[in-house]
Amino acid sequence: MEVALIGNPNTGKTSLFNNLTGSYEYVGNWSGVTVEKKVGLFKNNIGRLIDLPGVYTLNPLSKDEGVVTSFFLNDSVDKLLNILDASQLERNLHLTIQLLEYGRPLFIGLNMMDVAENRGIHIDVKMLSALLGVTIVPVVARSGKGCEELIQAIDTPTIEGSGKNLIYYGKEIEEAISMVEKEIHGNTKHSLRWLALQWFEGNQYVNEYLLKIAHREKLESIRHTLEIKIKQQKKGKSLASFIYLKRKEAIGKILDEAVRKSDATTPLTEKVDAIVTNRFLGMPIFLLLMYCMFMLTFDWLGTPLSDGLDHILTGPITDGFEKILSNIGASEFIHALIIHGLVAGVGGVLVFVPQIFILFFFISLLEDSGYMARVALVMDRIMESVGLNGKAFIPMMIGFGCNVPGIMAARTIETPRERLLTILLTPLMSCSARLPVYALFVGGFFIGHKALIVLSLYVLGIVVALILAKVFSSTLLKSEASLFVIELPPYRMPQFQSLWRSTWDKGKGFIRKAGTFIFAGSVFIWLLSYAGPDGLKVNMDKSYLAAIGNSIAPLLKPIGFGTWQAAASLITGFLAKESIISTMNIIYFVPKGESLQGLLAHYYTPLAAYSFMVFILLYIPCLATTATIYKETGSKKWTSFAILYALVIAYILSFVIYQGGRLFGLV
Amino acid sequence: MVSQLKVGEKGKIVDISHVGHLVQRRLLDLGFTEGTEVCVKCVMPFGGPIMIESCGQCIGIRRKEADRIEVERL
Incomplete structure (x- = not known):
């Protein structure tokens, strides 16, 4: 059943x-x-x-x-x-x-x-x-x-369709319904009355369905006659609103009998709303909440947890693997593959699990409590000025967790133009997979201002998205139609169990990716770095990976990181953003007692590191996101556009930041 | 007009036929139609949206739509 x-x-x-x-x-x-x-x-x-x-x-x-x-x-x-x-x-x-x-x-x-x-x-x-x-x-x-x-x-077994005729819509409509029923009788398994009424209301999907099973002209003449009759009788009311009013009237009668009303108390929701959607406080409160979320994720709670996990992974776990491998007498190749390839690659990504779960926890909290709809309301004025509406902010917020559900959430936006625009721009939202890259670099270069630097990247993503929205909506996607009516559900106290499970649902994808995508990618990258034109176990600078990286590196020189290592990690970043980290862990193979963060200081200046992070933020939607954009837009043209504009914007911005920074004497 | 009501003031919707077609449909879906009593809950700054309530149901609409909903002050 x-x-x-x-x-x-x-x-x-x-x-x-x-x-x-x-x-x-x-x-x-x-x-x-x-x-x-x-x-x-x-x-x-x-x-x-x-x-x-x-x-x-x-x-x-x-x-x-x-x-x-x-x-x-x-x-x-x-x-x-x-x-x-x-x-x-x-x-x-x-x-x-x-x-x-x-x-x-x-x-x-x-x-x-x-x-x-x-x-x-x-x-x-x-x-x-x-x-x-x-x-x-x-x-x-x-x-x-x-x-x-x-x-x-x-x-329990039931009898079918007892309530089909609950509402009597008046003589004219009922007659027209019977006429439509006669036209389509025998051609469909659906309720004829339902089809007829939906069609009268102007349901496009039903319209398409009916055109397949009946004569267009006959049906349309029935509706046309009916529309004229209704207009004449009911002072210009449209057929759809006449049907709506008939239903409303019937519902009113039912409620009069079944519902009794008495005095009500003022719900807590209204008191809370008086503060969070206050004229002046709304926006500051939102920014403050965002700030707390990032501080918790990166400073107060997330970093100590990640560091602890890192110690366990590089210490006891690596040692354990080494012991097992030497005990079973593994060959040098297998030994190197597991320690330098898998443990470094997969482990380097797993370290960030705590931070990602904290971020997902907050996104779930915002959704479950009912605050998300308020954010849309607070943001609508800004979004409207760039040709979007407040609802577009919700897919973008979800995009902070992962761009894929963010893009799917854009389906709730009613107008096709605003929906397409939101889909194109959501990949600019810094998803959780980019977070490990930031965490690595801020830990190495900006110790005093970790949360602030990361927050600046998130804000940069939003600002670029807003500017591009304005540009696209006044050039490529021009149209006046915009619709913003949003329901603001009452606040509900989130239940811990439900929060935890929805955090887990979102976060488990990250762990699963580490076990599949990143696992396979790590092996592949390690092999490319282990083998070279001269055979196996070559010096890494003479490996295939270096050769590939070197062919792209000159292009990256003007934006601050023209090394083959950076180029190679950017290529793998298209598969999944976090594989940038696993690639780096493999190619900058870290000697015992040192950290990748310490090593990176030899390859990047702080300015180049910031430029690199900006490039990572914008440069390309990952493979899964690209596939989702294609699925949602159904257009190869828009999908390639999403990739290309991102590459161009990323290059321009990194160039401006790096070269501009150097002009001002930053290094 | 709804947009002329101050925060906390109540009104009864008289006419929504001047509102855009799509917005009108959505308002009907949410139970806002002629005869509905509404109360303005809050008004966003810089010409931003307005939050209105009816029977415990809150919705947000844009100022320019609120300009086209005719109400009778209660």
Whole structure:
């Protein structure tokens, strides 16, 4: 049995999904955190549950919402599970009505009854259930209370489509529905009434679907006649808004019977909002939070942890490997491969696991608490001035963790132009994989100002993105259409368990990459540095790797790091940014008792080090990001554009920083 | 106009038909339509967005859209 989970954004849908399926997905709080279709097994194996993106209606505005509509049109599903926010029943029921018209057996999980009670909304669940003709189970999605009952309800056999005709839309529309039904009868397995109504509302996806199975002219003449009738009778109301009002009226009647209202208390959310979205304090508070996040990640907490891990890796673990290898009498080649290739390469990346987990923890915290949507609101004015909207800031913030989910999160942006722009610019956000490179260099060159230097790189990424947004939106991607309406969900106290699991979900990708990509890359790089035109075990300066690096190095000289080592590590950086570190650990092979950071001082000046970090920040989206850009834009042209503009910008900026710095006498 | 309400003031939406088509659709989705009572919660500086609330639901909209939503002060 296949069950689809559907509901408005911010109703606790993803939490409910996790509690029903046992397997954990990602829980967030800003509109549209579920950007992909996710499937899980029900806890007691009654079937599979499909998690759909949150939508307000089946008539989509954004691509994200389109996922739901095309799922309803093209996939088959046995039952529907609709989650409702009890405190926003009226708005939630608009979707429920469309689901009832779709005609598959429907079940309702009524969430946030406690929030509703606090607002003075008392719901008679039995009455509501009777009025809608649907089984309703009150649940607490966050704790999982009521989930057992809900699963039981879903598991009992039901009669199909009892609520298709819940709303009577008036004589004109009902007649037109029957006419459309006659046209498409027998050509589809979907509810004819649902198709007709969605089509009247102007649903583009349904329009395309209907054109495939029926005569265009006949259908359009039916709608045209209907539109004229409605316009004449209802003082110029459009067909879509007439349908909306009919639904609203019916919902109003249902709520009058099933809901009782009393006095409410002022929610805490409004008090908090008075501060964090305050006219003057909003922006400073945001910057202060960012500053604390970076200090914790790089100075206060992250660095001591990383250093500790580094000591363990270079000390006991390397010694352990050495002992094992000499005990089993491994050949010199194997010995060198493991110690100089794998332990140096993979270990050099693993050292940064604590810092990356701290960063992901904060990103999860921002998402789960509901602050992310406020950030979008606070940032909208700035984003609007460069041709984007505040919502574009959310993919960018997520891009700080990893560019791939950031780019996918851009699906919630409604207008195609703003979405494309966001996709192109999100790779400029400094992702966690670039962080090890900064951590290495600031540790070696800028000991006194670690967090500040790293913060400057993050800010530089944002500033470059904003400037380019302005440039692109006034040249390549001109258009007036912009849409910014954002739902601000109430603050919710994040639960530690949920935070930890979503941190883990994001962070485990980093560890997995270290075990696969970086592992294989390390072996490959080490081999290239071990072998040369003169055979194996050559001096590294005469290896193949040096030869490749040397061919590019002259190009890099004007920006401060014209060594073959830098060039070679930049090439591997395209595979994954953190492999820059593993490559460096291999090619600057570090003697015992010294650190890579100390060694780098022989190759870089502080100015060159900063220029190098800026280049790393901007120069190219990694392989996985490039693939995602291609998947999301569906265009080779834009994908190559994303790579090329990044290379150009990185080179120009590094050049300006390095040469400009030298002019001012910096070294 | 919504944008003329001060923070904390309440109004009842009279007409949203002058708002852009897409924004209008989204406002309907969120339950903001003719007859809805709204309260301005906060106004961002430099012509930034406005946060309005109705029945415990907060949304943010741009100033220029707020200029086109007609309200009756309550």
